[in-house]
Amino acid sequence: MTTSALLSALRGAGRRQITASTVAARQATGPHVLRVDGFTRVREKAANGTAVLSSPFGVGGHDWRIMCYPNGDTxxxxxxxxxFxxxxxxAKTGDATAKFKISVLDQACKPYWCRSQEEHRFVNQGWGWDKFIKLEDLDREKHLKDDCLSVLCDVTIDLGLRTDDYTAEVAAAEQLKLASPPFDLHGFALSEAIWNKQAADVMN
Structure with missing residues (x-):
């Protein structure tokens, strides 16, 4: 039952002047795409232990980067x-608790190989996987078409508890959220829409 429906029921029972507030656990979620163009050439330039970085992207009041070692970090x-x-x-914002998932995308912009981390507390700089995927498992047609590697990172930050007054604006937003979308997206159109919406880096 929505808060709007709850208030309607209580008003129908005689509580005409009732007001409301809501308490909820808040989260902020943001995706970022790192594209490495000329992956073969980048691998030649970035020896084992050498990283390439995405540009910074903000989620939940914190700045993040994807760190990629094309030939492994060790x-x-x-x-x-x-x-990673x-x-x-x-150094500026202090520790942060985040859930995140990193995915290597195929040429249909769909996750091919994913790894997820639940509720990691970043007490220093980073966290991830040194053996994310074997390079030999990256297919040139499926994952490196045109010699381009695409890495998607979804980050979710815990913002803690928040109390809000239940206003007419909140009620309108609640109803809009429940409404069905005016159109459907399927197949390639959905992938294209997701791709166009996400911020991306391109490395040459």
Whole structure:
């Protein structure tokens, strides 16, 4: 039952002047896409232990970067793609708790290989996977078409509890959220819409 429906029921029971407030756990979610153009050339330039970085992107009042090691971040990870989420402004904002998922996309803009981290507290710069995927498992037609690697990172930040007055504006937003979308998106159109909506870096 929505808050609007609850208030309607209570007013119908005689509580005409009733007001309301809501308490909820708040989150902020944001995606970022890193595209590495000329992946073969980048691998030649970035030896084992050398990273390339996305530009900073903001989620939940914190700045983040995707850190990519095209040839692995250590000798033990050589032959793998290493991917990490970096908390860019930790020195300024302090610790942050985040859930995140990093995905290598295929040519249909769909996640091919994903890894997720639940509720990690960033007490220093970053967290991720040194052996995210074997380089030999990246297919040139499916994942590296035109020699381009696309990495998507979805970050969700816990913003804690928040209390809001239930106003007419909140009620209108609640009803809009419940309404069905005026059109459907399927197949390629959906992928294209998602792709166009997300911020992207391009590295040459």
């Amino acid at each position: 000798e033990k990870a050589e032959g793998h793609l290493s991917l 989420l970096m908390h860019e402004n930790h």
